[in-house]
Amino acid sequence: MTALDLLQKAHFASKLPAAVLERLAAIARVVEWNEGALIFREGDHRDDLYVLSSGHVTLEVNVPGRGLTRILTVRSGELLAWSALLGDGRMTTSAIATEPTQAIAISGRELRQLCEADHEVGYHVMGQVASALSQRLLATRLQLLDLFAKPH
Amino acid sequence: MTTNKTNASGEPGGVSPRTMSENIVRGLTPSGSPAGQVVAEPWGYHTVRIHEITPEVADVATYHLGFDDSAVAVAYRFQPGQFNMLYLPGFGEVPISLSADPRSSTTWAHTVRAVGNVTQKLASSKVGDTLGLRGPFGSGWPLHTAEGHDVVIVAGGLGIAPLRPAIYELLRQKNRFRSLTLLYGSRTPETILFEHELPEWSQRGMTVQLTVDRADAAWSGSVGVVTLLLDRLSLNDPQQTSVFMCGPEVMMRFVGKSALARGIPESQLWLSMERNMQCAIGLCGHCQLGPTFICKDGPVYRHDHLAPFLNVEGL
Ligand SMILES: Cc1cc2nc3c(=O)[nH]c(=O)nc-3n(C[C@H](O)[C@H](O)[C@H](O)COP(=O)(O)OP(=O)(O)OC[C@H]3O[C@@H](n4cnc5c(N)ncnc54)[C@H](O)[C@@H]3O)c2cc1C
Numbered sequence: 396m397t398a399l400d401l402l403q404k405a406h407f408a409s410k411l412p413a414a415v416l417e418r419l420a421a422i423a424r425v426v427e428w429n430e431g432a433l434i435f436r437e438g439d440h441r442d443d444l445y446v447l448s449s450g451h452v453t454l455e456v457n458v459p460g461r462g463l464t465r466i467l468t469v470r471s472g473e474l475l476a477w478s479a480l481l482g483d484g485r486m487t488t489s490a491i492a493t494e495p496t497q498a499i500a501i502s503g504r505e506l507r508q509l510c511e512a513d514h515e516v517g518y519h520v521m522g523q524v525a526s527a528l529s530q531r532l533l534a535t536r537l538q539l540l541d542l543f544a545k546p547h
Numbered sequence: 548m549t550t551n552k553t554n555a556s557g558e559p560g561g562v563s564p565r566t567m568s569e570n571i572v573r574g575l576t577p578s579g580s581p582a583g584q585v586v587a588e589p590w591g592y593h594t595v596r597i598h599e600i601t602p603e604v605a606d607v608a609t610y611h612l613g614f615d616d617s618a619v620a621v622a623y624r625f626q627p628g629q630f631n632m633l634y635l636p637g638f639g640e641v642p643i644s645l646s647a648d649p650r651s652s653t654t655w656a657h658t659v660r661a662v663g664n665v666t667q668k669l670a671s672s673k674v675g676d677t678l679g680l681r682g683p684f685g686s687g688w689p690l691h692t693a694e695g696h697d698v699v700i701v702a703g704g705l706g707i708a709p710l711r712p713a714i715y716e717l718l719r720q721k722n723r724f725r726s727l728t729l730l731y732g733s734r735t736p737e738t739i740l741f742e743h744e745l746p747e748w749s750q751r752g753m754t755v756q757l758t759v760d761r762a763d764a765a766w767s768g769s770v771g772v773v774t775l776l777l778d779r780l781s782l783n784d785p786q787q788t789s790v791f792m793c794g795p796e797v798m799m800r801f802v803g804k805s806a807l808a809r810g811i812p813e814s815q816l817w818l819s820m821e822r823n824m825q826c827a828i829g830l831c832g833h834c835q836l837g838p839t840f841i842c843k844d845g846p847v848y849r850h851d852h853l854a855p856f857l858n859v860e861g862l
């Protein structure tokens with residue numbers, strides 16, 4: 396399958412107009428990782444952001460005194476390594492493929508250029524990124540509340 | 548809002564009256580006797596004996612209780628979702644959901660987390676010890692309303708206990724539903740309740756998705772809150788999907804939000820509530836939430852009947 400085929404199926408891209416999808420596909424490529432592959436390490440600089448098309452990726456943070464703590468599983472259709480687009484490209488977690496995983500990789504630098512050159516594309520892409528991040532923020536808040544802890 | 552109806556039949560508050568046996572999927576009731584029947588005066592206790600204790604996870608155990616009086620044992624019935632008041636003399640009384648198979652006929656399971664005075668005393672009990680039981684009380688999961696639907700059960704933490712009887716019934720009556728899915732969120736891999744039963748439930752036709760809030764690198768399953776599982780679930784037809792949820796109130800608020808955003812009608816969302824209780828029969832007001840008494844009108848409610856009160860400070 397081409398990057399365009401995979402993008403068309405991904406939940407992340409489900410609300411993007413066809414013309415925007417085509418522009419994204421033109422700068423995208425398909426990548427694959429074996430089970431157990433370390434995709435990036437916390438603190439690494441990376442240019443690519445990913446939309447998973449199959450498989451699972453687990454995000455881990457190293458907590459001093461506690462060791463590696465798994466904080467989130469990213470699944471097919473979802474966004475990975477958003478710091479490549481919005482931040483300075485420094486990864487905020489480590490990412491490990493917990494099963495054979497395929498993704499659409501897009502260069503953050505090229506995507507930023509595309510968004511700057513064509514604000515219509517930028518509007519749609521940033522809208523989807525914001526929606527994905529707000530869902531993740533909400534989930535993180537619920538995680539922080541530690542709802543299933545024993546009452547004191 | 549019509550939640551304040553008398554609820555002797557076990558029907559969730561605000562729903563048109565039905566006979567007891569209609570309340571769970573029609574035809575489910577063992578030996579044709581009414582489900583959810585209160586077998587004694589609501590204030591009267593029956594002596595029950597602990598026949599077996601199954602340690603589940605840290606601080607949680609399942610107590611398999613049997614009635615000393617065999618006539619009571621024969622007559623006792625409950626609906627999935629209902630609860631009993633368990634009385635430990637000298638310590639007090641607590642509402643605890645039945646986590647048993649509703650077709651149980653010898654012992655009735657209650658899965659309890661030791662949090663305070665009464666539940667910690669229960670945790671120090673041994674097989675053969677006796678306690679008092681009155682019940683069953685409250686409304687059950689109205690499984691009949693989901694016939695022909697895709698059924699999604701969302702459980703968080705100990706919230707799986709009151710849903711377990713419903714899961715047994717849904718699996719038994721699987722052909723009446725288009726599909727069965729369990730989305731279960733636990734705090735850590737070590738606190739997953741009924742883990743040994745999950746493979747059997749999936750073998751029998753239920754899609755089981757599990758997630759934990761936190762884990763170390765030894766856990767290869769999903770990490771993240773249970774609401775994400777619902778956000779990601781692919782739905783055949785939201786209009787023909789029913790959701791039964793139980794867990795901490797904040798979790799249920801967000802599960803409700805996610806379900807509505809996915810297009811599932813609010814009239815097909817059901818939740819089970821908890822509040823401190825004393826009388827369990829709608830007299831003392833301890834369990835009041837807005838205009839409704841959870842012991843009598845609940846604990847199982849339709850989402851739209853309770854939503855206005857879910858987010859109100861002090862209620
Ligand atoms: C309808 C219903 C069904 C229930 N089903 C179950 C069940 O199947 N298994 C089970 O373990 N518990 C269940 N509960 C909760 C259980 O009744 C309480 O945990 C119990 O009453 C605590 O009593 P205690 O004397 O041990 O603790 P207390 O000494 O009264 O309280 C100790 C601590 O626990 C907190 N606490 C008390 N009740 C609750 C509660 N409901 N939720 C969260 N924190 C609480 C208190 O605020 C306090 O911090 C149910 C409650 C209701 C209303």
Ligand code: FES
Pocket residue numbers: 823824825826827828829830831832833834835840841842843
């Ligand atoms: S416990 Fe509900 S009114 Fe008394």
